[in-house]
Amino acid sequence: MKIAMIGCGYVGLVTGACFASFGFSVASVDTDESKIASLKAGGVPIYEPGLGELLERGTKLGLVSFTTDLAEAVRAADVIFVAVGTPSRRGDGHADLAYVFAAAEEIGRTMAAEPEGGYKVVVVKSTVPVGTGDEVERILARHVPAERYSVASNPEFLREGAAIEDFKRPDRVVVGVNDERAKEVMARVYRPLSLNQAPVFYTDRRTAELTKYAANAFLATKITFINEIADLCEATGANVQDVARGIGLDRRIGPKFLNAGPGYGGSCFPKDTQALIKTAQDFGAPIRIVETVASVNDQRKRAMAKKVVKALGGEIRGATIAVLGLTFKPNTDDMRDAPSLAIVQALKDMGAEVRAYDPEGMENARRMMEGVDFVTDPYDCAKDADAAVIVTEWDVLRALDLNLLKSSLKNPVLIDLRNVYEPGEMAARGYRYVPIGRPS
Ligand code: UGA
Numbered sequence: 001m002k003i004a005m006i007g008c009g010y011v012g013l014v015t016g017a018c019f020a021s022f023g024f025s026v027a028s029v030d031t032d033e034s035k036i037a038s039l040k041a042g043g044v045p046i047y048e049p050g051l052g053e054l055l056e057r058g059t060k061l062g063l064v065s066f067t068t069d070l071a072e073a074v075r076a077a078d079v080i081f082v083a084v085g086t087p088s089r090r091g092d093g094h095a096d097l098a099y100v101f102a103a104a105e106e107i108g109r110t111m112a113a114e115p116e117g118g119y120k121v122v123v124v125k126s127t128v129p130v131g132t133g134d135e136v137e138r139i140l141a142r143h144v145p146a147e148r149y150s151v152a153s154n155p156e157f158l159r160e161g162a163a164i165e166d167f168k169r170p171d172r173v174v175v176g177v178n179d180e181r182a183k184e185v186m187a188r189v190y191r192p193l194s195l196n197q198a199p200v201f202y203t204d205r206r207t208a209e210l211t212k213y214a215a216n217a218f219l220a221t222k223i224t225f226i227n228e229i230a231d232l233c234e235a236t237g238a239n240v241q242d243v244a245r246g247i248g249l250d251r252r253i254g255p256k257f258l259n260a261g262p263g264y265g266g267s268c269f270p271k272d273t274q275a276l277i278k279t280a281q282d283f284g285a286p287i288r289i290v291e292t293v294a295s296v297n298d299q300r301k302r303a304m305a306k307k308v309v310k311a312l313g314g315e316i317r318g319a320t321i322a323v324l325g326l327t328f329k330p331n332t333d334d335m336r337d338a339p340s341l342a343i344v345q346a347l348k349d350m351g352a353e354v355r356a357y358d359p360e361g362m363e364n365a366r367r368m369m370e371g372v373d374f375v376t377d378p379y380d381c382a383k384d385a386d387a388a389v390i391v392t393e394w395d396v397l398r399a400l401d402l403n404l405l406k407s408s409l410k411n412p413v414l415i416d417l418r419n420v421y422e423p424g425e426m427a428a429r430g431y432r433y434v435p436i437g438r439p440s
Helices: 010-021 031-040 051-061 072-076 098-112 131-142 164-167 180-187 189-197 203-235 238-250 268-281 288-311 339-349 362-368 378-382 400-407 424-426
Strands: 002-006 025-029 064-067 078-084 120-123 149-153 173-176 200-203 319-322 353-357 372-374 387-390 413-416 432-434
Touching: 002 010, 002 072, 002 238, 010 025, 010 064, 010 078, 010 164, 025 072, 051 064, 051 149, 051 164, 064 131, 072 098, 078 098, 098 120, 098 131, 120 180, 131 149, 131 203, 149 173, 149 180, 149 203, 164 424, 173 203, 180 189, 180 200, 200 203, 203 238, 203 268, 203 288, 268 288, 288 339, 288 387, 288 413, 288 432, 319 339, 319 378, 339 353, 353 362, 362 372, 362 424, 378 400, 413 424
Parallel strands: 002 025, 002 078, 025 064, 078 120, 120 149, 173 200, 319 353, 319 387, 353 372, 387 413, 413 432
Antiparallel strands: none
16 A cells, blocks of 8 residues: 655644554655655654654655655555645635645646556545535546546544554544545555554545534533633632533543633644634534634633732732743644743733743744743743743643742742642642632
């Protein structure tokens, strides 16, 4: 089985490396020459646990290769995955499909230049609005006869930071196909996972496309629900963690994605909820619950700064605040739509000096935050600060030396936006501790 993986971003790299670990030959393509040169030299452009080792092994075995030559990879491939970015289109929030359609054009032209070439399945892995596969099919049809290709949809459900584990042990794989021939090829692609008892679920292409958005919107809704319950807990003296446990033990609800926090971020939930909202409006079937979720989540991020103001007695002008954790979640260097961006901006707008620490995200954060002092050690970051705020639950921030942190801070004030510590213990240690949705 020969695979061409178009796009060496997060999804393309992880998926390509994992397919190679199944023994498939994977040619990874990207237009970015410097990225390809670096990958060829053994570099890994993103932080993802285990990815470097997988790529190294795949390259050594001759199963993974990198190229900027899309045509060469497509000619050799039985299956072509399109894993290019679909960012939010500036202005209207729709998914920008320019890269997907450009890839389809090039695949079509390459196949047309080789009239004797065989049948290929073009699989859209990028997150795309319902109906995009139909458009890809129309683009290919302009170049190649229909019997030479099928278009499939195979959305990805990987979480950053746990992507390789998620790929190898998925809750499910969703494959959208409109013909039997494509289904047979996709069954071969996912045979190693099927053998491991992973449910591979086949449906039609449009349904698969929509399933991806529905999954992310549902998870975003679940998080936003518990975040608002956390606010109510704060107002009433209840404990959100116990509420989450109390409802999560009901198997119809489930315990996951019920951790209250500063609002969801990342490269997927904010962008995908927006795109789903737009698609639904365009089709005259607005999803008002997701519209509300997106707007509540946006407001929540900035509102987190008010907790700091309250903890410091109503005024932070001239205060120094140590922000611990910047990435949108742990085990990634990804800063896209991270709550820290809005929180830091709000703190600065209210006149505070901000010092920040993150184990992996500071290089990216530097490009996105101005007027912030970046410090490479959490205790140095807290030195003489008026308060510390935990924004991301990195392991190193879950296991802080609380005595050292306290002696570093000017005031022993810790605002814990991820509920990492226990209020009773923090009080006993002499902290003014402000958690989310729990009595302090
Ligand atoms: C998410 C989905 O979980 C993946 O299934 C999907 O494949 C991916 O988007 C995508 O579309 O590519 P990811 O963005 O990597 O994955 O991160 P999550 O672990 O889902 O977290 C998203 C955000 O929600 C983070 O900011 C996290 O801190 C927040 N979150 C998550 C909470 O605030 N509380 C929770 O209980 C869970």
